[in-house]
Amino acid sequence: MNIPNTSKPRIVIIGGGFAGISCIKQLQGQDAQLVLFDRHNYHTFQPLLYQVSTAGLEPDSIAYPLRKIFRKNKDFHFRLAQVTKINAAENIVETNIGPLKYDYLVIATGTRTNFFGNEEMEQNSMAMKTVPQALDIRSLMLQNIEDADKTEDPEARKRLLNFVVVGGGPTGVELAGALAEFRKGILENDYPELEEEQMHVHLVEGMEKVLGSMSEHASKKAQQFLERLGVEIHLSTQVKSYDGKLAVTESGKEFATETLIWAAGVTGNPVAGLKEAVYVEKSRRYRVDRFNKIEGYDTIYALGDIALMQTGEYPNGHPQVAQPAMQQGKALGKNLKRKLNNKSMKPFEYTDKGSMATIGRNKAVVDIKKLRFAGAFAWFVWMFIHLWFLVGFRNRVITFFNWTYSYLNYDRAARLIIRPFKKN
Numbered sequence: 001m002n003i004p005n006t007s008k009p010r011i012v013i014i015g016g017g018f019a020g021i022s023c024i025k026q027l028q029g030q031d032a033q034l035v036l037f038d039r040h041n042y043h044t045f046q047p048l049l050y051q052v053s054t055a056g057l058e059p060d061s062i063a064y065p066l067r068k069i070f071r072k073n074k075d076f077h078f079r080l081a082q083v084t085k086i087n088a089a090e091n092i093v094e095t096n097i098g099p100l101k102y103d104y105l106v107i108a109t110g111t112r113t114n115f116f117g118n119e120e121m122e123q124n125s126m127a128m129k130t131v132p133q134a135l136d137i138r139s140l141m142l143q144n145i146e147d148a149d150k151t152e153d154p155e156a157r158k159r160l161l162n163f164v165v166v167g168g169g170p171t172g173v174e175l176a177g178a179l180a181e182f183r184k185g186i187l188e189n190d191y192p193e194l195e196e197e198q199m200h201v202h203l204v205e206g207m208e209k210v211l212g213s214m215s216e217h218a219s220k221k222a223q224q225f226l227e228r229l230g231v232e233i234h235l236s237t238q239v240k241s242y243d244g245k246l247a248v249t250e251s252g253k254e255f256a257t258e259t260l261i262w263a264a265g266v267t268g269n270p271v272a273g274l275k276e277a278v279y280v281e282k283s284r285r286y287r288v289d290r291f292n293k294i295e296g297y298d299t300i301y302a303l304g305d306i307a308l309m310q311t312g313e314y315p316n317g318h319p320q321v322a323q324p325a326m327q328q329g330k331a332l333g334k335n336l337k338r339k340l341n342n343k344s345m346k347p348f349e350y351t352d353k354g355s356m357a358t359i360g361r362n363k364a365v366v367d368i369k370k371l372r373f374a375g376a377f378a379w380f381v382w383m384f385i386h387l388w389f390l391v392g393f394r395n396r397v398i399t400f401f402n403w404t405y406s407y408l409n410y411d412r413a414a415r416l417i418i419r420p421f422k423k424n
Helices: 018-027 046-053 119-124 131-150 154-160 170-190 216-228 322-340 376-389 393-409
Strands: 010-014 033-038 042-044 063-065 076-080 083-087 092-095 098-101 104-107 111-113 162-166 200-204 232-234 239-242 246-249 254-256 259-262 266-268 285-287 300-302 355-360 363-368 371-374
Touching (some): 010 098, 018 033, 018 322, 119 239, 131 154, 131 170, 131 259, 154 162, 154 254, 162 170, 162 254, 170 200, 170 216, 170 355, 216 232, 216 355, 216 363, 355 376, 363 376, 371 376, 376 393
Parallel strands (some): 010 033, 010 104, 033 076, 104 300, 162 259
Antiparallel strands (some): 042 063, 083 092, 092 098, 111 266, 246 254
């Protein structure tokens, strides 16, 4: 694998998401060798993936090379690889480019889309967890609009201009709002043969409200904003089948569509090799103690979405969003430094900094402790927070420029079909 031999403790991190990079940042300067494995050579700012999907941003605005983040650390080593198995008995990580021995192992592999065992849905719908998937959605969306513009079959045009988003959490709400704004700002200008009213955006949610994890105020405001944008909301509705052209719900309601985006849930993405008892079967998250150490293992830790830390306030674990991942990564990095310096570790304490979601131009909802606000001010707060946490000064500047341009011109500059993704 060509990782230099070392007499220093070797800390191996699997996953370059929020949790993984937060942990490594705390360990920089420590007398240890740091090795990061990831399937991609970049960190993805996942909260803005939906904007790549809807032609608001190019992917290089929300992605940043992992090597560049840590280039000043002379004993940091990145390898583009797939971790296949953990041999805990011998402290070895097995990958598709060879094995590597570790002293401490940090698993920060995040989540993958959960289709709840529905193979037909997995085969025919679109997921949005990675940059390639977001680009696929963008290409499919634009290809379908192009096909609708040239077809003379009214039923085919209806399917092509029907967009169904399944899942009313933050991802689904933000995606539905962005699609509705695309219709308003682009369709009438770029496609004069199509009527704006011909494009429909449906948001399907199994619960009785959207944004179920946020406050009642945020949920109601978000629904109002979506309805003003023309999004058709279907609550207490579950999609049971989708063959690529027709989606059918449990109640028998049908949606003729060639674009169904699945944002209805995630599940843990564990690595093979550890005892099955250490993760919860339903969520596939590793059980960890207050120091993020996986139960039954002294040198293996889990962070963020893949970690299930049960506390009195969070009996089902912390929310699977960026803030807990970043805070756990930072805390574990500090604790590993303490451990290497023969100091006692400190238990993790989560600070809830609030939740937010944007629905569109001047439309967002924010929950911060007991504060609840929505509208234009919430939208500016949402923009500031997301710009602040983007990795890299260049990414912040480009994203801010794109948002300013879109705000002034009601335009989506990144509406390029660059992937031959159209399904047969």
